[in-house]
Amino acid sequence: MKGVLLMKRRRDKGGGPVLAPGRAVWLKGLVALTILVLHAPIVVMMVFSFNNSRRNVVWRGFTTKYYEQAFNDPALLEALINSLTIAVISTFLSLIIGALAALMLWRFRFPGKGAFEGAMALPLVVPDICMGVAMMVFFASIGWPSHLPWPLSLSNIIAAHVAFSFPFVAVVVRARLAHFNREWEEAARDLGASEWRILMDILLPFLKPALIAGALLAFTLSLDDFVVTFFTSGPETVTLPVKIYSMVRFSVTPKVNAASTILILLTVVATLIATRLQRPEETARAEMAAQGGGQG
Template identity: 65%
Template sequence: MTQSVAKVKKTPPGPLEYMRRWPMQAWLVGVTVFLYAPLITLMIFSFNDSKRNIVWQGFTLKYYVKALTNESLIQAFTNSLVIAFFSTIISVVVGAMAAILLWRFRFPGKTALDGAMSIPIVVPEICMGVGMLVFFAKVFPWPQGMIWPLNLGAIIIAHVSFSFPFVAVVVRARLASFNRELEEAAKDLGASEIRTLLDVLVPHIKPSLLAGGLLAFTLSLDDFVITFFTAGPDTVTFPVKVYSMVRFSVTPEVNAASTILIVVTVILTFFALKFQGSDALTAGHGAADKK
């Protein structure tokens, strides 16, 4: 028995067993280190008991206390969360409607509209930022001095403009696997267009809606360039605040604030996947597969 187990372990990898080959394993390790080493370094130095971030002096939590008691930093973080929340909701709705429109209907100018939706994805952010600056300065001036959170309206609109195309791309990819005969069956049974949309189509694209929402939330939360050009003098978001702090020096307080943002993003993603359950894992499989 022991000899047979040893023989199985020493069996050379097959032609398609790439993960058992050491070059592929080394490549994956290298890519993982390349992606996560900067984040891990940032988190480690957020506990550094030194004003000079490049010199390790000891472990401390005082910079987390400073970050959590910094009123301007907390206000900026709150602004970013509110902007990301509203822009995500609007982006999911608009992006899903645009995806369904381009997937289901044929109309003049469909190709042009499809291409136009890709522009916010491929255009450099600096161009989008300058365009938004001109738009809100000359075409649609957003009122100044409004109460919170109405003063964030211009930034929310700007974030929706570059977030909803990403949602539309994700939803359209999911719609490609939809069986249109299900819609026809629902209509034959007397369901209206609205009931068919809510009871047949929306459950099918639910995983893509969640994935697109998470993508839109992340893009909005960490956006700097477009927000920098769109924000008014009295509105500061978390990335803009961190940038203003980094202009003087990269202190452990900046690392602590960035670490908090990373942790919050990871926690929100975890709970979103938790609430979703196993729908994303079983998407596209039949009932027999689930059993």
């Protein structure tokens, strides 16, 4: 109704030149500004990791000494190694558990399937902080040993990371399975292939892009996680984000910028490797965002 009135008023004024959508200068300006605002702080942060000034407020010349300091800081190095170890192991476990769960949900009818699917969606929607404190309470209550030798000392963090990563892997793998032609499987079965043979020779090659996307997703989710790790880890096991967090609270020096830049580069390298292995437009996070749009 309101629209009709608006249209009438417009007509009375003789309408106006109708441009093709998306031509307006202010719209383009807004997009440019948004992209600038999204990227500028990060670019500046990275640039200032090379700043030759401890207070790091104004530019005082180029130096790489804060990277040297970062790499010679045993605590920071330990955090980096912990982060990578956790990310690699939890990616491996999430990939196997997530892909198998996706295959099961795709293939079988079973009682309680809806409940299981609902429960699998939970880690995708439960706030990080709730999951973090749940892990903290759980590991404290069951008395998970806290003084294990490395890398077993990382086991509680790995368990938590797998718990929030594998449902994402399952979502990505299931999305790909939806496009699988069941006739290939039937043909193989008719020709006498075993379950194992079908899995290895038909399903896995078909799923390869989804597995790479899922692995990348699990790896970056683990590497980036701060909140859950912060609550799960004891005082002795520190990951890079947790270490950076405590550095940020303590003092803001170019060393923090250097450590942050290293973490960004690690994610970038992982992404580049993964996109090399698959087609670039199928990046995992796009899939995640699409799924998130569908599910939560």
